[in-house]
Structure formats: C-alpha cells, structure tokens
Amino acid sequence: MAQFDPVRWGILGAARIADGAVIPGMVASADAVPLAIGARDLTRAQAMAEKHGIARAYGSYDEVLADPDVEAVYIALPNHLHVEWARKAADAGKHVLIEKPGAMRAADYAALKGVDPALKISEAFMVRQQPRWIKLRDILRSGDYGAPLTFSSLLSFMMTNEQDFRQKPEWGGGAYYDLGCYTAMAARYFLDAEPLRVMALMERNAGGIDMFTSVIMDFGKGRQASFMVSLAQASSQSIQIVCERAFVTLPQAYVPSRSAPNMILIDTSADHANSDITSLEFPALDQYKAEVTNFSRAVRGEDAPYFDLADARANAAVCDAVFASAASGGWALVKGA
Known part of the structure; x- marks a missing residue:
C-alpha cells in the first residue's frame, strides 16, 4: 500500500455516532486525522475535541x-440535514462522507447535481468495508456455488430514549431510515443487482414513525430478498443467502466483533438432516476505522472500496418504493431499476 499524508477531516455535528465510532476510527487510522469539529453548541464541540485530541473546535x-x-468532512447530522450540508461541503471543495441514509428521498440528491466530479462523495455504510463482506461478494460473483437466489435479514434493537432524533418523523426517524437502509443495501450488494419492485408492511407508533417494517424485494430472474427491521424488539442482526448449491450465513452481520474472529459459514449439504459447513475466519475488526481509511485512500487516488452517488441514489430509490408500497398496500416499482 502506498504511503501518503493522512487526509485531514472535519466533522459536522457532535452526534453519538461520531463520538463513539467514527472519530475513534479516524484516530486509529494511519490514513486519516480528525482536524476540526463543529457543532451548534461550541462547548459541546470543545468537549469532544478535547476528548479525542482534535485540534480545532468551532461553534458552527x-x-x-x-x-x-x-x-x-464527515456529516453526522440528523437525516433531514444530510443533503443540504453535503452540498455546502462540496461547494467548499471538500470530499464528503455522509452518514446513512444519505437522503430521505431519491429526489433529494438533485441538490448535489453539478458538484465537482473530482470530489469523492459517498454514503457511509461502514459494513461494506468489512473484509468478509468484500470476500463474500467475490465468492458469490465467482459462481462457484451457483447463482445467489434468495437473501434474508433481520436487524433490530429496542429504542428506549424518548428524546432520540429517530423518534421524529420529520427528521427521518423510524426503523426503515435507521436500519432498513442497511438491509436494502445489503440485498443489493450481495445479489449484485437492483430490485424491480418491492412490497412493504409498516407498523407505526403514535408519533408517526415505523417501529416494525417488513419488505419483500423482487430482483427478477427468480431472485428475491426479504428483511424485517424494528426499533421495538430485542437486538438481532443476521444475513442468510441461499445459492443454487450453498446456504451462506453471516453471523453478527452488521456489527462484527472487535475482539473475536468474524465468520462466513457456507453449508453445501444437499440433505436437511446433515451439514457440510466450510468456515471462513476473519480477524476482529473496527469497521469504522476501515471505512475512514478506505475513503481517505480513495481521496488520495488509491485503489480502495468506494461507492459513489449513483449507488446512494439507487438505495434511496428502494426507500421511496418501500414507503410507497406501505402507503398503497401493493407492489411499488423501483424507479430507475
């Protein structure tokens, strides 16, 4: 790997995800350095800067x-502010890593039309930076186990903070925006295709956010994905993929262990009564460190996993279809598919 000066990062917002995950990833990376942080409350920015050794704190x-x-810049603001500040950052000549979901609607990305094509702008799905995710997609693309035909996933936790921004529908709250964007992206990533249509069922609370969302995605050619996300049940995180000749399981799919090996399990038995499992083991991982490292490498022109705005728009198109289906009770086409 080529050596280069670390990319100098600014952080917009003093959110928990920045404090507990992304900034520590920058500190741990040899290719990134958190130089500045801004928050509406200067005192809060100063406290976070002192905690992480960030040189500059700003009150805006x-x-x-x-x-x-x-x-x-890394944008760690509530969902409804992501595109607005991504545009401002791009206009200031900064590369932009936008916390997911990058936008609440696919049409929102029109605000980024015409930005400097030399700038790297990406939606921050840190899971795609896991070496085992990258390896598994390579395995699926190889065809060694036949075509991947079905994808299923569960992702949930119990949200108990009544003041959490995810409680506010106007800020992009709810299970789909927080968790479903991951599962939809994962289905697209591993099936290596875009869905044609979706069917969705949402259960909303009194505040108007979806607490449970279930989705079926039709990719055509016999390929289907299904997932359920929730902010109102026990913690779960699973991915299972069935190919023509293998059943693949990804334990701790979205939040891998930072202390124990992470696994891919591939069962090629044709008999329900038996198993023939191959286990692939990967070292413990800080996937946020991997995310900022790879984005920084892409900024420096290195060969690193990078996903551009076209991918972000495609994931937002699925989101649009999910909400349209939940409203209509029927299938919704994915625009642009």
Missing part, C-alpha cells in the same frame, strides 16, 4: 467548511 458547521486545512 460553516466554520469547519471555511477551514482551508480541512480536506474531507
């Missing part, structure tokens, strides 16, 4: 963007 997001030494 605009000040981070005006800092000439900041090369890339």
Whole structure:
C-alpha cells in the first residue's frame, strides 16, 4: 500500500455516532486525522475535541467548511440535514462522507447535481468495508456455488430514549431510515443487482414513525430478498443467502466483533438432516476505522472500496418504493431499476 499524508477531516455535528465510532476510527487510522469539529453548541464541540485530541473546535458547521486545512468532512447530522450540508461541503471543495441514509428521498440528491466530479462523495455504510463482506461478494460473483437466489435479514434493537432524533418523523426517524437502509443495501450488494419492485408492511407508533417494517424485494430472474427491521424488539442482526448449491450465513452481520474472529459459514449439504459447513475466519475488526481509511485512500487516488452517488441514489430509490408500497398496500416499482 502506498504511503501518503493522512487526509485531514472535519466533522459536522457532535452526534453519538461520531463520538463513539467514527472519530475513534479516524484516530486509529494511519490514513486519516480528525482536524476540526463543529457543532451548534461550541462547548459541546470543545468537549469532544478535547476528548479525542482534535485540534480545532468551532461553534458552527460553516466554520469547519471555511477551514482551508480541512480536506474531507464527515456529516453526522440528523437525516433531514444530510443533503443540504453535503452540498455546502462540496461547494467548499471538500470530499464528503455522509452518514446513512444519505437522503430521505431519491429526489433529494438533485441538490448535489453539478458538484465537482473530482470530489469523492459517498454514503457511509461502514459494513461494506468489512473484509468478509468484500470476500463474500467475490465468492458469490465467482459462481462457484451457483447463482445467489434468495437473501434474508433481520436487524433490530429496542429504542428506549424518548428524546432520540429517530423518534421524529420529520427528521427521518423510524426503523426503515435507521436500519432498513442497511438491509436494502445489503440485498443489493450481495445479489449484485437492483430490485424491480418491492412490497412493504409498516407498523407505526403514535408519533408517526415505523417501529416494525417488513419488505419483500423482487430482483427478477427468480431472485428475491426479504428483511424485517424494528426499533421495538430485542437486538438481532443476521444475513442468510441461499445459492443454487450453498446456504451462506453471516453471523453478527452488521456489527462484527472487535475482539473475536468474524465468520462466513457456507453449508453445501444437499440433505436437511446433515451439514457440510466450510468456515471462513476473519480477524476482529473496527469497521469504522476501515471505512475512514478506505475513503481517505480513495481521496488520495488509491485503489480502495468506494461507492459513489449513483449507488446512494439507487438505495434511496428502494426507500421511496418501500414507503410507497406501505402507503398503497401493493407492489411499488423501483424507479430507475
């Protein structure tokens, strides 16, 4: 791997995801350095800067963007602000890593039309930076086990904080925006295709956010995906993929262990009464470190996993169809598929 000066990062927002995951990943990476952080509350920005050894703290997001030494920004704001600040960051000449979901609707990405094509702008799905995710997609693409035909996933946790921004529908709250964007992306990633249509069922609470969402995705050619996401049940995270000649399981699919090996399990038995499992083992991983490292490498022109705005728009198109289906009770076409 080529050596280069670490990319100098600015952070917009003092959110928990920045404090507990992304900034520590930057600190741990040899290819990234958190240089500046901005928050609406200067005191909060200063406290987080002191905690993580960040040199500059600002009382606004605009000040981070005006800092000439900041090369890339990570947007850790509520969902409804993502595209607005991504545009402002791009206009300031910064590369942009947008916390997921990058936008609440596919049409929102029109605000990024015409940005400098030299800038790297990506939706922050850290799971795609796991070496085992990358390896599994390579295995599926090889055809060694035949075509992958079905994908299924569960992703849930119990949300207990009544003040959480995910409680607010106008801010992009709810299970789908928080979790379903992951599962939809995972189905697209592993089936290596875009869905043609979706069917969705949502159960909303009194505040108007979806607490349970179940989705079927039709990819055509006999390929289907299904998933369920929830903010109102016990923690779960699973991915299972069935190929023509193998059943693949990804334990701890979305939040891998940072202390124990992470696994891919491939069962090629043709008999329900038996198993013939091959286990592939991967080292313990900080996937946020991997995310900022690979994005920084892409900024420097290195060969690294990178997903552009076209991928983000495709995932948002699925989101649009999911909400349309839940509203109509029928199938909804995925626009652009």
